[in-house]
Amino acid sequence: MSLDNFFIEKAKNELRETETRKAQSLEQFRDWISKHAFLKDVRQDDIHLLQFLRARKYNMNDAMQTFERFYVARKKYPQFFPDKKPNFERVMEFFKSGYCYPLPGRDSEGCRIVLVQINRLDTEKFTIFDGIRLTIFILALIMEEEETQIAGVKIIYDQQDITSKHLLMPKDAMEFVDMVKTITCARQKGSYMINLPSFAHFLLELTRGALTEKLKNRFFLYHTWDDFKESNNCVLDMLPKEHGGLKSEEEIIKEFEEIVIAKWPLILDTAEKAELDWSKVPVEKIKSNTNEEVIGSFRKLEID
Numbered sequence: 001m002s003l004d005n006f007f008i009e010k011a012k013n014e015l016r017e018t019e020t021r022k023a024q025s026l027e028q029f030r031d032w033i034s035k036h037a038f039l040k041d042v043r044q045d046d047i048h049l050l051q052f053l054r055a056r057k058y059n060m061n062d063a064m065q066t067f068e069r070f071y072v073a074r075k076k077y078p079q080f081f082p083d084k085k086p087n088f089e090r091v092m093e094f095f096k097s098g099y100c101y102p103l104p105g106r107d108s109e110g111c112r113i114v115l116v117q118i119n120r121l122d123t124e125k126f127t128i129f130d131g132i133r134l135t136i137f138i139l140a141l142i143m144e145e146e147e148t149q150i151a152g153v154k155i156i157y158d159q160q161d162i163t164s165k166h167l168l169m170p171k172d173a174m175e176f177v178d179m180v181k182t183i184t185c186a187r188q189k190g191s192y193m194i195n196l197p198s199f200a201h202f203l204l205e206l207t208r209g210a211l212t213e214k215l216k217n218r219f220f221l222y223h224t225w226d227d228f229k230e231s232n233n234c235v236l237d238m239l240p241k242e243h244g245g246l247k248s249e250e251e252i253i254k255e256f257e258e259i260v261i262a263k264w265p266l267i268l269d270t271a272e273k274a275e276l277d278w279s280k281v282p283v284e285k286i287k288s289n290t291n292e293e294v295i296g297s298f299r300k301l302e303i304d
Contacts, residue, residue: 003146003147003150006110007110007146007147007150007151010110010150010151011054011150014057014150015054015057015058015150016057016058017054017058017150021058022050022053025053025058025060025063026046026049026050026053028060029044029049029052029053029060029063029064029067030044030049032064037277037280038276038277038278038279038280038281039068039071039274039275039276040274040275040276040277041273041274041275042067042071042273042274043269043270043273043274047144047146048270049067050146050149051143051149051185052064052066052067052070052185054149054150054185054187055149055185055186055187066185068285069285070185071274071276072276072281072285072286074270074271074274075271075274075276076286078271080129080133080136081133081136081137081271088264088268090130091130091133091134091137092257092260094126094130094131094134095134095138095253095257095260096253096257097120097122098117098120098249098253099116099117099118099120099121099131099134100114100115100116100117100131100134100135100138101114101115101138101249101252101253101256102114102115102138102142102256103115103235103238103239103240103245103252104238104247104252104255105237105238106147106151107154107234107235107238108234109151109152109189110147110150110151111148111151111152111153111154111189111190112142112145112147112148112151112152112153112154113153113154113155113156113235113238114135114138114139114142114153114154114155114156115155115156115158115239115240116131116135116155116156116157116158117158117160118131118157118158118159118160118162119158119159119160119161119162123163135155137267139153139186140267141259141260141263141267142186143185143186144263144266148186149185149187151187151189152186152187152188152189153186153187153188153189154188154189154190154191154192155188155190155191155192156192156194156228157191157192157193157194158194158195158225159193159194159195159196159197160194160195161195162197188218189218190218190219190220191218191219191220192220192222192228192232193219193220193221193222194222194223194224194225194227194228195222195223195224195225196221225243229243229244240252
């Protein structure tokens with residue numbers, strides 16, 4: 001399906017994308033993959049490669065490095081992905097609870113809006129990692145859409161009635177943080193925190209401290225849904241009916257579930273077929289500096 005003019009112009013103005021540049025970059029990308037030292041049998045269709053090119057605004061070196069990190073993380077931390085059937089079934093159970101799902105349509109900038117409702121996490125069955133795993137899976141699905149690759153994603157986090165149990169970190173927290181840093185190619189255009197309880201402000205400041213200045217400027221905090229709606233009235237119709245929109249949450253989830261079922265085999269295939277020759281992977285691409293980074297963030301927070 002061809003892109004409409006809105007997204008063609010947006011890609012040209014924001015990503016420096018033209019048909020000629022796209023074709024040349026895809027050819028260069030595939031040539032690089034064909035000669036790659038440790039990656040074999042990776043996806044090379046246009047949609048997949050364009051995720052990396054568009055995420056890095058056609059900087060070939062950055063796109064290739066992101067591509068490498070993507071596959072190294074998938075193979076290094078398979079336990080964090082819903083690739084296998086048992087993991088997928090667990091993710092689908094969680095998805096149907098309404099924890100995380102994309103809203104219908106797009107905002108005025110063409111962005112996909114994803115709603116994350118933290119209080120839907122049943123702490124007797126799931127952890128915050130399950131929540132992030134589901135969010136990454138949803139992002140992987142919508143990043144198969146060219147419009148989303150171009151316009152980006154905005155995420156609304158509803159923190160209503162959350163407790164400290166919702167934020168407990170399992171023992172492999174550092175591995176998970178390392179993986180999250182490298183796995184998504186989504187252009188993050190906005191993060192919106194709503195109903196954040198006072199005890200979670202420390203974690204919010206820790207998170208903000210690790211962000212670039214650009215991402216900090218795309219980070220917004222609202223005390224209530226009414227405050228959010230007043231500043232973002234262009235997305236009102238997209239919200240579930242429970243928050244004043246047109247469709248019920250059940251309808252929205254059911255509609256996207258059909259997309260999940262249809263596209264999961266492609267996401268599964270992306271990871272299953274790829275092969276890495278670990279003997280040739282440079283040490284710096286395997287080793288994580290997450291511990292030092294997290295400790296540094298805590299120190300910075302204390303100093304500030």
